[in-house]
Amino acid sequence: MWTADSRWNEIMSNENITKEEIAAIFPKVAETMADALGCDVEKVKLEASLIGDLGAESIDFLDIIFRLERAFKVKIPRGKIVEEARGALSEAEFENGGVVSEAGVTRLKSFLSEVPAERFKTPLKVAEIPKLFTTETFCKMVIRQQRSMAAAGGAKPA
Amino acid sequence: MDGHFNAFTFVNRITALQPGVSVSGIYFIPPGIGAFPQSLVAEALGQLAAWAAMSAVDFKSRPLAGIAGLVELLAPVRPGQTLELSVELESVDSEATAYRGAASADGIPVIRLQNCVGPMLPVEEFDDPQALREHFAVLRGNGSMPGGFGGIPPFTFSRNGGEPGQSALAALQIPAAAAPFFADHFPRRPVFPGALLMNQNIQLAAAFAVEIPIMGQASSLSDGQDARPTWNLRSISDLKLRSFISPGEQLELEAKLAGRTENSATVIVETRKEKKLAGSVRVSFALGGNS
Numbered sequence: 001m002w003t004a005d006s007r008w009n010e011i012m013s014n015e016n017i018t019k020e021e022i023a024a025i026f027p028k029v030a031e032t033m034a035d036a037l038g039c040d041v042e043k044v045k046l047e048a049s050l051i052g053d054l055g056a057e058s059i060d061f062l063d064i065i066f067r068l069e070r071a072f073k074v075k076i077p078r079g080k081i082v083e084e085a086r087g088a089l090s091e092a093e094f095e096n097g098g099v100v101s102e103a104g105v106t107r108l109k110s111f112l113s114e115v116p117a118e119r120f121k122t123p124l125k126v127a128e129i130p131k132l133f134t135t136e137t138f139c140k141m142v143i144r145q146q147r148s149m150a151a152a153g154g155a156k157p158a
Numbered sequence: 159m160d161g162h163f164n165a166f167t168f169v170n171r172i173t174a175l176q177p178g179v180s181v182s183g184i185y186f187i188p189p190g191i192g193a194f195p196q197s198l199v200a201e202a203l204g205q206l207a208a209w210a211a212m213s214a215v216d217f218k219s220r221p222l223a224g225i226a227g228l229v230e231l232l233a234p235v236r237p238g239q240t241l242e243l244s245v246e247l248e249s250v251d252s253e254a255t256a257y258r259g260a261a262s263a264d265g266i267p268v269i270r271l272q273n274c275v276g277p278m279l280p281v282e283e284f285d286d287p288q289a290l291r292e293h294f295a296v297l298r299g300n301g302s303m304p305g306g307f308g309g310i311p312p313f314t315f316s317r318n319g320g321e322p323g324q325s326a327l328a329a330l331q332i333p334a335a336a337a338p339f340f341a342d343h344f345p346r347r348p349v350f351p352g353a354l355l356m357n358q359n360i361q362l363a364a365a366f367a368v369e370i371p372i373m374g375q376a377s378s379l380s381d382g383q384d385a386r387p388t389w390n391l392r393s394i395s396d397l398k399l400r401s402f403i404s405p406g407e408q409l410e411l412e413a414k415l416a417g418r419t420e421n422s423a424t425v426i427v428e429t430r431k432e433k434k435l436a437g438s439v440r441v442s443f444a445l446g447g448n449s
Binding site for chain 2: 035062070075078
């Protein structure tokens with residue numbers, strides 16, 4: 001099992017995701033998002049906020065995730081995105097009463113390194129975390145899942 | 159007859175079930191109703207998927223209509239026919255279920271669904287989990303009594319604007335909570351079924367499609383009846399329902415030409431409530447000759 005061992009943390013870490021890896025999948029991610037949102041692909045910039053800039057709603061997140069799964073032949077762990085963002089922090093360390101703790105915000109800033117610091121509100125509610133997601137967030141999500149599948153001996157990334 | 163599991167239920171028996179993987183079932187279309195639109199065949203497949211998904215999560219959550227990537231409309235059905243339904247679950251968890259499916263009527267394929275996603279919500283908000291468990295056992299056993307569906311209710315649906323050949327606007331008044339289907343969809347929280355909205359979207363798209371000019375002519379209507387094309391409904395795609403529609407609400411529908419070739423046309427229909435987008439769908443037609 002991969003869970004909680006150091007290799008898993010390495011796979012799920014952002015630190016070694018390169019700009020080249022992101023650039024390689026960005027066109028397909030942008031096309032997938034544009035199809036899901038019914039907008040022009042030119043509007044889907046790497047740094048665009050899904051909710052703020054592209055007007056995505058919760059049903060669009062589901063749509064995007066399932067389309068990305070089909071496009072890249074990966075399994076994206078729905079409902080575990082925030083859990084993944086939490087990393088090694090326990091739930092109690094990450095949030096209190098639905099508000100992200102200081103340690104949690106620090107962890108989020110590292111995990112969502114593509115999000116400009118000024119977009120992290122204080123206090124930040126857990127429910128508001130998806131507002132931070134950008135196109136690049138989804139590119140990284142795909143790359144991490146491609147890596148985890150490759151590490152587990154799964155199909156070669158599409 | 160109690161409306162629950164009758165007034166808007168389109169599975170009479172589950173004939174095979176591989177938990178979390180696949181499910182098959184049948185539905186007897188009541189012979190006495192006026193029509194059974196294809197959107198209700200899609201609803202039957204969605205309901206079969208919902209039974210499989212609910213049983214996979216022990217009736218803690220249920221999928222609701224959300225996304226249909228592609229619905230191929232292969233042949234019409236008529237009252238009195240028996241639908242054979244089959245669904246493959248691609249995934250099911252507490253967040254969502256993804257599935258594809260197919261339906262045949264008397265052995266002839268009538269609908270294929272692909273890339274469908276239903277967000278999972280707490281069952282208790284909509285229905286009694288124990289009642290669902292018990293009805294699931296009936297469906298898995300000898301099946302339920304056919305004939306509960308009384309036909310599509312009449313709607314107040316009026317075209318009220320748009321540019322011929324470019325767009326069409328219509329108002330749709332959702333019936334009050336006393337409408338029989340609300341007792342079944344759902345007992346604890348009446349929600350206007352996505353399949354009925356889909357049906358109204360298709361009707362507006364079809365009425366609008368008649369106005370789409372034939373390529374090379376200024377307008378299909380300008381040359382008289384003989385030049386009027388017959389647009390045959392082929393598929394609907396990218397259906398997305400964004401919010402619940404409650405009894406008594408007033409909706410605005412808008413159909414717009416999204417693309418066309420010499421032999422095909424695609425119409426986007428958007429549904430709004432209080433100016434906010436509540437749903438959208440692409441309806442595709444193929445030119446079928448002059449009427």
